[in-house]
């Protein structure tokens with residue numbers, strides 16, 4: 001055979017996983033003139049990605065020109081609905097005029113299969129190398145320093161000064177190599193999602209959309225995910241709708257229903273059924289999402305390695321916000337810069353890479369995580385109130401408030417109030433809860 | 443032969459069979475969304491080629507005809523261990539049916555001084571299985587199709603194949619040069635070595651030949667193709683229903699009802 | 702052996718008659734040949750031409766008569782030891798000669814391994830159009846149209862061959878009914894000149910073992926198993942018994958199976974996956990459910 005070169009230490013960095021975080025790191029480094037190789041287990045980046053749908057693009061827009069990116073629709077409207085299992089729906093809808101203008105609040109529905117591939121292509125165009133169908137199985141360490149990776153291929157070790165772990169939520173490599181504890185069970189949410197395909201015109205009529213405008217709908221309460229802590233979502237793409245449920249794995253393990261069944265139940269809710277009627281299921285997937293908040297963040301920097309994106313627990317799943325894409329990209333970007341700086345000084349030890357962690361701490365990423373970190377705990381504590389009593393009370397209250405009968409309006413109003421008060425434990429309880437959840441919408 | 447055989451393995455780029463689908467709404471074949479991949483039976487051909495080289499030395503050259511992007515399938519072959527790759531690319535080849543396709547490949551095989559040419563059983567897109575016999579016929583060489591196993595006999599200048607003959611097998615010895623179509627799934631294709639794969643995808647450059655390099659510019663393309671695709675319809679989707687039954691007899695009865 | 706000639710100026714009017722290649726091994730005719738005689742007869746009648754059967758082999762005395770009984774007007778016989786057993790090179794050279802001499806308009810060949818091996822080779826020297834794996838053949842829009850599945854059976858392509866002759870097709874087994882013999886039919890048997898000599902051949906059959914293995918292309922009912930069988934073919938045998946059918950499996954499944962395996966040569970998987978002649982009728986029962994699932998067409 002013609003000779004095969006050896007690529008050990010031919011690259012400045014190895015990126016594990018060509019998802020958003022890994023690609024952002026590779027792109028940042030490549031733009032800085034570094035030689036980077038991305039190792040991706042899928043046949044193409046994003047091919048295995050299941051994700052609800054809103055990509056937040058502030059940093060990506062700075063890293064590359066987004067105008068040709070495969071995007072589906074921008075978020076023109078968000079709705080939040082409380083669903084009770086009795087069939088009630090109480091909802092709020094937000095559609096600021098500003099969202100209809102560029103850059104559309106940096107919120108786009110995308111299909112990750114298309115987007116991730118395109119994004120990785122940007123990194124390749126900037127000079128990075130993408131090697132697919134290659135799964136990293138372990139890290140090579142010498143004297144505690146990470147000096148390369150081991151893959152599932154023959155002659156499958158590859159060495160480089162720095163390894164970037166952007167392997168996503170199921171971070172087997174980081175865990176296996178001891179860079180990260182295995183997530184506690186209650187720090188992980190499960191999700192089930194399906195994508196249904198519709199005629200484009202029918203879809204736009206059904207959701208009152210035109211052009212690139214899209215809807216991001218969020219649902220809570222026992223009508224959405226039963227008695228588990230979590231929520232459900234519905235996002236409109238160009239010709240498809242993504243519908244899914246996300247809830248705490250603890251509930252999933254203890255409850256009787258599978259994610260599949262929870263999703264089915266959600267789809268049958270009277271507020272949801274007409275929205276997903278017809279069409280054809282083109283995709284189904286189930287997945288784990290870390291939701292631990294700042295406490296479960298591992299050490300991000302090691303000798304010869306950094307952890308980025310979901311692998312680093314950088315997901316915000318507050319019930320109101322489900323964000324990971326922006327933090328994945330942001331972390332990849334800061335990691336990339338930190339690595340470039342360190343290599344510039346001829347170093348790749350933890351101390352030299354430390355600036356990644358500092359930059360991230362100064363960015364909105366860690367600040368947001370701190371801000372919302374308490375939420376999951378509070379939500380779990382108040383699970384019954386938030387996910388069962390409140391949706392019912394809201395349903396009953398609004399029904400009472402607007403009831404058409406022979407009683408005077410005053411009576412309806414006061415009955416409506418008492419529905420909510422009862423659920424909240426009277427005025428005192430209500431005030432306490434309001435205090436507790438004040439941050440939820442801020 | 444002192445330096446072993448010149449082994450040429452033909453590989454074709456096809457739309458990923460798993461991605462080609464009928465859109466039930468429009469009834470149209472969805473081929474544009476499909477990723478372009480190496481025809482899966484060709485992995486068996488590459489594996490056979492590499493094993494032959496291991497047994498008797500020589501070189502393996504991957505050969506493909508297709509648009510410039512088809513170079514990707516040469517990378518796959520080189521990644522798995524082929525020494526080199528040749529890309530036949532030229533607008534003039536467009537619209538070729540199996541006759542000119544096998545002519546171009548046959549001329550290239552001659553140019554490469556091939557002792558053994560390997561191909562897959564058939565492709566997953568148009569699946570004619572006619573190209574390997576076509577190459578053999580154009581060059582007046584021996585052919586061996588539906589091959590399960592190969593045994594090199596360099597001392598006799600012959601290649602022996604075990605062929606699947608539907609209901610049994612036969613062992614056939616062929617004089618060189620010979621064209622072999624490997625049966626699908628007859629061997630286990632090796633996984634590319636990591637460093638070789640990086641080399642194939644970053645540094646390897648295929649040799650490119652156009653129609654005039656092969657002297658076939660007037661004998662390829664639509665004009666030289668005896669067959670034409672006169673139309674394409676999508677097969678009617680089969681309506682499906684599911685039900686559970688408890689025994690083989692009950693199932694047999696149900697099948698009887700719908701047969 | 703002769704290499705191909707690229708003769709593109711063909712007078713299509715000079716070609717007529719419908720030919721059927723009668724595949725035989727050791728005097729045993731492949732059943733698809735009788736099916737082709739049915740279709741060939743229709744086409745010949747429609748075109749007002751003759752149906753010609755082509756038989757090659759050694760000591761094949763009774764086959765020509767049977768071809769006539771089953772619808773052939775003429776049978777061309779090339780009887781010589783060089784044609785037994787089948788080899789592509791002598792068969793191909795003999796066929797090239799016959800086509801050059803007699804100029805058929807249409808040639809039908811069974812889509813068996815032998816048929817496809819043969820057709821792929823013989824189409825080239827005559828610059829004939831060869832359509833693979835046809836499931837429909839008809840005269841329509843004043844021309845001969847061949848239809849064939851592509852893309853794993855999702856699409857049906859219509860192939861035409863306007864400027865070249867003969868128009869050749871391989872045809873899947875089981876598409877047309879076999880022609881019934883009529884002992885009173887009359888026809889002509891012609892012994893053709895054999896133009897190949899053993900010395901010119903490039904291949905030698907060292908061993909041939911065609912045993913008592915069921916060939917699934919001959920079966921009416923195939924019960925097929927994939928990896929879902931997890932090595933247990935018993936339920937498939939049960940169903941096959943009930944349906945009076947044959948058991949087959951995909952390669953990996955067969956390799957995994959124990960003593961109850963179907964014969965290894967009953968390989969089902971075609972590269973395009975979905976294009977097996979006989980579509981599997983039932984997905985294998987999954988390990989989680991002991992029941993059976995049927996798919997209704």
Ligand SMILES: Cc1cc2nc3c(=O)[nH]c(=O)nc-3n(C[C@H](O)[C@H](O)[C@H](O)COP(=O)(O)OP(=O)(O)OC[C@H]3O[C@@H](n4cnc5c(N)ncnc54)[C@H](O)[C@@H]3O)c2cc1C
Pocket residue numbers: 016017018019020021022039040041042045046048049050051052053054055056134135136137166167168169173191192193244246287288289308309310311314315322323324325326328
């Ligand atoms: C159902 C669901 C809905 C969501 N909705 C939203 C939303 O609306 N908005 C939002 O902002 N975020 C959302 N998220 C979160 C978001 O998807 C993630 O935060 C984001 O994808 C993280 O990016 P990443 O690059 O860290 O990981 P990933 O995108 O998971 O990428 C990891 C990559 O690494 C590869 N890989 C993994 N292991 C290996 C290995 N060993 N070797 C080689 N390659 C490997 C994978 O194939 C993958 O390509 C959602 C998540 C889920 C599951």
Ligand SMILES: Cc1cc2nc3c(=O)[nH]c(=O)nc-3n(C[C@H](O)[C@H](O)[C@H](O)COP(=O)(O)OP(=O)(O)OC[C@H]3O[C@@H](n4cnc5c(N)ncnc54)[C@H](O)[C@@H]3O)c2cc1C
Pocket residue numbers: 452453454455481483484487505506507508538539540541543547560561562563564565567568569570571572573574669671831832833849851858860
């Ligand atoms: C729907 C459709 C139907 C068609 N039907 C016919 C038909 O009936 N008759 C006909 O003559 N043409 C037909 N064609 C044209 C045919 O697809 C092309 O000639 C094609 O390039 C080669 O045929 P194949 O893919 O069937 O190859 P096959 O003969 O099935 O391929 C067998 C092996 O030959 C090698 N090989 C084939 N093509 C190449 C290549 N381009 N480069 C390198 N190696 C190669 C590979 O090893 C492959 O595994 C059809 C095309 C379409 C789109």
Ligand SMILES: Nc1ncnc2c1ncn2[C@@H]1O[C@H](COP(=O)(O)O)[C@@H](O)[C@H]1O
Pocket residue numbers: 507508509510530531532533534535536537538539543
């Ligand atoms: N530019 C090209 N160079 C080489 N081969 C081509 C080119 N375009 C099409 N082909 C091949 O010609 C055959 C017919 O393709 P098409 O023209 O797409 O029907 C296929 O084998 C193609 O891969």
